Amino acid sequence: MTVPQERIEIRNIDPGTNPTRFARGWHCIGLAKDFRDGKPHQVKVFGTDLVVFADTAGKLHVLDAFCRHMGGNLARGEIKGDTIACPFHDWRWNGQGRCEAVPYARRTPKLGRTKAWTTMERNGVLFVWHCPQGSEPTPELAIPEIEGYEDGQWSDWTWTTIHVEGSHCREIVDNVVDMAHFFYVHFQMPEYFKNVFDGHIAGQHMRSYGRDDIKTGVQMDLPEAQTISDAFYYGPSFMLDTIYTVAEGTTIESKLINCHYPVTNNSFVLQFGTIVKKVEGMSEEQAAEMATMFTDGLEEQFAQDIEIWKHKSRIENPLLTEEDGPVYQLRRWYSQFYVDLEDVTPDMTQRFEFEVDTSRALESWHKEVEENLAGSAE
Ligand code: FES
Numbered sequence: 001m002t003v004p005q006e007r008i009e010i011r012n013i014d015p016g017t018n019p020t021r022f023a024r025g026w027h028c029i030g031l032a033k034d035f036r037d038g039k040p041h042q043v044k045v046f047g048t049d050l051v052v053f054a055d056t057a058g059k060l061h062v063l064d065a066f067c068r069h070m071g072g073n074l075a076r077g078e079i080k081g082d083t084i085a086c087p088f089h090d091w092r093w094n095g096q097g098r099c100e101a102v103p104y105a106r107r108t109p110k111l112g113r114t115k116a117w118t119t120m121e122r123n124g125v126l127f128v129w130h131c132p133q134g135s136e137p138t139p140e141l142a143i144p145e146i147e148g149y150e151d152g153q154w155s156d157w158t159w160t161t162i163h164v165e166g167s168h169c170r171e172i173v174d175n176v177v178d179m180a181h182f183f184y185v186h187f188q189m190p191e192y193f194k195n196v197f198d199g200h201i202a203g204q205h206m207r208s209y210g211r212d213d214i215k216t217g218v219q220m221d222l223p224e225a226q227t228i229s230d231a232f233y234y235g236p237s238f239m240l241d242t243i244y245t246v247a248e249g250t251t252i253e254s255k256l257i258n259c260h261y262p263v264t265n266n267s268f269v270l271q272f273g274t275i276v277k278k279v280e281g282m283s284e285e286q287a288a289e290m291a292t293m294f295t296d297g298l299e300e301q302f303a304q305d306i307e308i309w310k311h312k313s314r315i316e317n318p319l320l321t322e323e324d325g326p327v328y329q330l331r332r333w334y335s336q337f338y339v340d341l342e343d344v345t346p347d348m349t350q351r352f353e354f355e356v357d358t359s360r361a362l363e364s365w366h367k368e369v370e371e372n373l374a375g376s377a378e
């Protein structure tokens with residue numbers, strides 16, 4: 001059936017506006033070991049500045065960066081014992097946000113604290129909890145532990161940090177349901193693609209192999225390498241992905257962290273890293289090499305995403321086909337982190353499943369790849 005020309009309406013993009021508040025949830029701010037170099041670290045996040053420092057026991061603390069005395073920047077100060085000393089007048093603040101000493105003064109103002117942020121260290125990375133209403137996290141919201149991580153069964157994290165200006169972090173989260181972009185942006189052939197949202201967790205289950213006409217490190221440059229990926233967002237900003245790469249009779253298990261934190265409501269820091277499970281007979285160096293190869297491949301892939309995010313329009317009303325997956329449902333899930341706790345409704349958190357039928361897409365993509373291969377062989 002053809003639609004008469006005069007009935008076809010131009011669709012206008014509704015760009016909407018970025019939320020002014022920042023999401024409630026655990027946000028990963030980096031590798032824990034990077035904060036244990038004996039220096040204070042400044043982190044720009046949630047439209048403000050924080051200072052991260054380690055006490056003598058190696059425990060990490062996060063405080064507001066600006067000193068409550070006269071506004072000095074604690075991140076420019078020095079760690080003295082278990083406190084952070086302000087560079088302006090040497091006031092000492094402990095990890096709980098209490099002023100412990102004012103060396104030049106007869107009395108220390110014990111009342112009135114600075115803000116100490118709730119932290120969690122897990123699997124070698126540091127998280128801060130953010131809630132505009134000041135709520136504390138419940139135990140169910142904790143990021144799960146990676147089995148065997150504490151026992152040294154995995155390689156070290158490779159880690160990459162990228163600052164993305166001019167984009168809201170929702171754009172990354174949209175990718176959770178976006179089956180088709182894996183072919184165009186990440187050179188993957190998704191054979192199977194399913195999403196499951198439940199409570200504060202959004203899952204993406206994908207089985208794919210690499211495009212034969214374009215190879216990336218993720219498939220280890222091996223023909224026929226298959227990728228089995230089960231990725232979960234735990235809250236608004238932290239994704240942990242378990243990936244099995246099956247090639248030539250062996251299976252490599254790796255974990256990918258894909259996380260971000262907002263800097264302003266129009267910029268964010270994207271971080272990602274991988275670890276590889278050591279297989280018997282694999283040396284530390286080989287495991288590290290493997291992790292680096294994965295990360296290089298992923299870095300290429302993320303670079304492609306970033307190019308898209310930087311230049312795209314924000315869009316509230318995407319025009320979709322069935323193969324595009326449940327974008328609206330995903331955004332409803334995501335919205336739970338931007339409303340007050342009492343305004344979280346069941347439709348944001350109830351279980352929702354959607355499997356994309358990839359058959360039509362694969363048919364067209366196989367044809368395209370074959371044509372490209374034939375073209376390059378000429
Ligand atoms: S401003 Fe920090 S000690 Fe004075």
Ligand SMILES: [Fe+2]
Binds near residue numbers: 175181185186305
């Ligand atoms: Fe992507």
